[in-house]
Amino acid sequence: xxxxxxSLTMQLEMLxxxxxxxxxxxxxxxxxxxxxxxxxxxxxxxxxxxxxxAAEKADRRREKGEKGPLLxxxxxxxxxxxxxxxxxxCASKILSNFIPPFDATVIEKLKACGAVILGxxxxxxxxxxxxxxxxxxxxTKNPWDLERVPGGSSGxxxxxVAAGFCAGALGSDTGGSIRQPASFCGVVGLKPTYGxxxxxxxxxxxxxxxQIGPITRTVKDAALxxxxxxxxxxxDSTSAPKEVPDYLGALKMDLREKKVGVPKExxxxxxxxxxxxxxxxxxxxxxxxxxxxxxxVSLPHTPYAVATYYxxxxxxxxxxxxxxxxxxxxxxxxxxxxxxxxxxxxxxxxGPEVKRRIMIGTYALxxxxxxxxxxxxxxxxxxxxxxxxxxxxEVDFIISPVAPSPAFKIGERVDDPLKMYxxxxxxxxxxxxxxxxxxxxxxxxxxxxPIGLQIMGPHFSEPQVLALGHQFxxxxxxxxxxxEI
Amino acid sequence: xxxxxxxxxxxxHLARLEFEEEELERFAEQLAAILSYVExxxxxxxxxxxxxxxxxxxxxxxxxxxIKESTPTEExxxxxxxxxxxxxxxxxxxx
Numbered sequence: 411x412x413x414x415x416x417s418l419t420m421q422l423e424m425l426x427x428x429x430x431x432x433x434x435x436x437x438x439x440x441x442x443x444x445x446x447x448x449x450x451x452x453x454x455x456x457x458x459x460x461x462x463x464a465a466e467k468a469d470r471r472r473e474k475g476e477k478g479p480l481l482x483x484x485x486x487x488x489x490x491x492x493x494x495x496x497x498x499x500c501a502s503k504i505l506s507n508f509i510p511p512f513d514a515t516v517i518e519k520l521k522a523c524g525a526v527i528l529g530x531x532x533x534x535x536x537x538x539x540x541x542x543x544x545x546x547x548x549x550t551k552n553p554w555d556l557e558r559v560p561g562g563s564s565g566x567x568x569x570x571v572a573a574g575f576c577a578g579a580l581g582s583d584t585g586g587s588i589r590q591p592a593s594f595c596g597v598v599g600l601k602p603t604y605g606x607x608x609x610x611x612x613x614x615x616x617x618x619x620x621q622i623g624p625i626t627r628t629v630k631d632a633a634l635x636x637x638x639x640x641x642x643x644x645x646d647s648t649s650a651p652k653e654v655p656d657y658l659g660a661l662k663m664d665l666r667e668k669k670v671g672v673p674k675e676x677x678x679x680x681x682x683x684x685x686x687x688x689x690x691x692x693x694x695x696x697x698x699x700x701x702x703x704x705x706x707v708s709l710p711h712t713p714y715a716v717a718t719y720y721x722x723x724x725x726x727x728x729x730x731x732x733x734x735x736x737x738x739x740x741x742x743x744x745x746x747x748x749x750x751x752x753x754x755x756x757x758x759x760x761g762p763e764v765k766r767r768i769m770i771g772t773y774a775l776x777x778x779x780x781x782x783x784x785x786x787x788x789x790x791x792x793x794x795x796x797x798x799x800x801x802x803x804e805v806d807f808i809i810s811p812v813a814p815s816p817a818f819k820i821g822e823r824v825d826d827p828l829k830m831y832x833x834x835x836x837x838x839x840x841x842x843x844x845x846x847x848x849x850x851x852x853x854x855x856x857x858x859x860p861i862g863l864q865i866m867g868p869h870f871s872e873p874q875v876l877a878l879g880h881q882f883x884x885x886x887x888x889x890x891x892x893x894e895i
Numbered sequence: 896x897x898x899x900x901x902x903x904x905x906x907x908h909l910a911r912l913e914f915e916e917e918e919l920e921r922f923a924e925q926l927a928a929i930l931s932y933v934e935x936x937x938x939x940x941x942x943x944x945x946x947x948x949x950x951x952x953x954x955x956x957x958x959x960x961x962i963k964e965s966t967p968t969e970e971x972x973x974x975x976x977x978x979x980x981x982x983x984x985x986x987x988x989x990x
Contacts, residue, residue, distance in 0.1 A: 604951055618948060618950060714939065735911070738983060744986075745986065751985070753913045756911050770926060785946055789944040795950075869951070
């Protein structure tokens, strides 16, 4: 049986019908990881024993006639989401020995639904990066081309799903960290509305932008996972006290005559021709096969989004990462004096990109510069939010590329942080505005690399965005393509 | 825009970081490049614009002040590099 080719929804159906056992499925995926992950390096840790025992337990529960919405489904978790008793390193030396005494709310929820956790996936250190090359341990490879990056920061989760190590994984997205790797790896990634999913237990990077979401092979599977991840959490006061709609039930909603907008500012300089072509082909499908109206919209402050993000995110990060001080958990480098201990611990524990962002953030928040940088960026953030509000008065969805190019080569951009930042142009505005962003495959480049499409929708428009994505994927059926590894 | 070595050292101290000499120069260059880029925000007149610090318009969130189960001390301290009698141990602060 080609276990690795089943989507979550198919796995669930087969488990429910008694055609397969979770233990066989889990064992098959673990075997595939053992056999192939030395090439991909998607996992930082495989929790084989716990996974097998959770799978066995799921099978016993099913035999007794019990049901769980995700009972027996194997998933992978990005290693910046706390898992009780299982190391959670954020791919950083400073947390390399950290074992959380608690589960993140999303983990609690997945466990309560009967999911099986296969292991923890690689990422750019503290989710800071767009290529997974900033992991303190090792880079992850793109399953479609081992010389290329899987994107980042959730590169391990996206690569794991693309490689068939699991059909679903969790990622986190602060400026594109779910959507861009999903696009580079030819899978689906959803950044939900800010506050839709609890952040409790997600190691904080930029608290006003961070959001957990699913990475899967199909949009339908993303809807399935979101169904059980979403919801208010008293432990996260920024989570939205809002009812969770039926995402799976909404997938077939009638979208004819809905309006799709394409921001003219997104089609300019820097966008590779092949990506633009695939976007145009996708718009044809929206128009001709799905009956939507396509029109141009304007997001005039787009040229300022990257600058805004690279002040706000580092500012929040510099404050959040102050907790790594060698006292409560993680690495400590001994020194006779407290301040020296802090400095030595942090300087040896953090990698270059994390230090760079802490420095930018500290600078932007420091006396005399706060108004010029942090406050200014927060004001421009308002203008970016207003751009979207205006656009969503004219259209129901905004469509764009996910990244200006397909996956780039490992090592190609590491020496030029600014160039790396600029490749986030199409994804970061979504975080600044807190809206929904879905990345899904829309084609392949000449070299055989996946190209992604982004569907954006207003706050809490997940049912509509997922429905549009699902109806599109059922036409192009790119989920039937697998990389050879 | 350029950033002096002294400024980098000052910010590094605030951030509780230290750098080797060579690293310091590279950082000064990279920070200057990034900060020059973000200076383009200055092109926009934002004098009448309220800042956005949060994507959703939520203000204070309250809950009942109830006693609930908390992490046992042993577990909370289990990750500490050094501990003693239920406390974290740090290098001597008062000289």
